[in-house]
Amino acid sequence: MLLQLVVARVRHAGFRFGIAIGALALGSVLSSSADAGDSPSWLSTASTSSNSAAVRAIKPRAELLDAKAQSDGVDTEHIFGFSMGSDIGKKGEIELEIENVGRFSKRFGSYTGVGVLSQVKFVLTDSFRVAPGVSFSSTHVSGVPDMIDNRRTALAGASLEFRYRLLDRDVMPFGLTLHAAPGWNRVDELTGFDIQTYGSEFAALMDKELIHNALFATVNVWFSGGASRALSNQWSRDSELAVNGALSYKVGPDLILGVEARYVRAYEGLGLDRFVGDAVYLGPTFAMHLSHNFGVSGTWSTQVAGRASCETLHLDLQDFERHQAMLRFNYLF
Incomplete structure (x- = not known):
């Protein structure tokens, strides 16, 4: 048991x-x-x-x-000076841009012209952006032949910019964006006097990444034309064609340096009818981020070659300036 x-x-x-x-x-x-x-x-x-x-x-x-x-963070739109890259931002972004363009020095006398364009950019899709803007101008002319002395600062006009990215350089051999910007001006930015101008500009903006996340290149083709009515009610028509090329190199996490060349031809008539003069500009460029959503970029270009149709002198200082400069601020909301 x-x-x-x-x-x-x-x-x-x-x-x-x-x-x-x-x-x-x-x-x-x-x-x-x-x-x-x-x-x-x-x-x-x-x-x-x-x-x-x-x-x-x-x-x-x-x-x-x-x-x-992390390396895909370079936005090429504003790293080339006056020239533009094909980037337009990402869908839903809103950006404030203030672009200051200065034009300095004629052959004789004293000349300074400053134009300020303020835009708000709305990226509606990854391929399409619209940007309304207003412009201001300040002109100081003294002792320049064929120009009336004048000193004036005023609200100049308004514009509406459209950009459509046709090719994305990340998946295509190069990037391509089409640009169109109709506008209206009430002040002649060249002379500073009252005028009514209706016109538009068109451009093809191409860029390519030559060295990954380091070296970038762009080629732009610009056309602009407009009709202007002076106080005498006389109408004048003109157009302009420009081809730009630039290289920019990323020297640091927040700094890009480069060089830009531009060839500009001026015409009378809306359809590039009669040649007036041409100019070649060359200068350095820079772009840098001061914070994650605030950047500054710019360039200083000097006319190194050119000719006016009505002159035999070197450089075209009749239709263009000896120096052109740009300083641009961008704030991303």
Whole structure:
């Protein structure tokens, strides 16, 4: 009787011990599965050697993708001076831009003209942007032949810019954006006198990344034309064609330096009818980020070649200025 009692207790204890071992094993499996789903890095210490090798193979790939994502942060629109890149921003972005353009020095006398264009850019899609703007002008003319002395600062006019990105340089051989900007002016930015001008400008903006995240190039073709009515009610029509090229190099995380060349031809008539003069400008460019949403860019260009149709002198200082400069501020909301 005593022997049967001992055997029964031993069997009961063994059954309870087996249940405990099974529960511990099941809990360990469930815990490992949960940890594997929550954090893949946990597998490197809790999995087999083959799984660890797979994780090590995935990690460099993830690091490369992360590095590429960080390097794609260069917006080429304003890194080339007067020339433009093909970037227009991302869908939903709103940006304030203030562009200050200065024109200095004629052949004789004193001449300074400053134009300020303020725009608010709305990126409606990843490929389309619209930007209404207003412009101001300040002109100081003294002793310049064929120009009346004048000193004036005034609200100049308004414009509406459209840009459509046709080719994305990340997936195509180069980037291409089409630009159109109809406008109206009530002040002649050249002379500072009252005038009514209706016109528009069109451009093809092309760029390419020559060295990944380091060296960028752009080529622009610009055409502008307009009709103006002076106070005497006489109408005049003119047009202009420009071809720009620029290179910019990223020298630091927040600084890009470059060089820009521009060739500009002026005509009488809306359709490039009669040649008036041409000019070649050359100068350095810069672009830098002062914070994650505030940037500044600019250039100083000097006329190095040109000719006016009515003169035999070197350089065209009748239709263009000796120096042109630009300083631009951009704030991304």
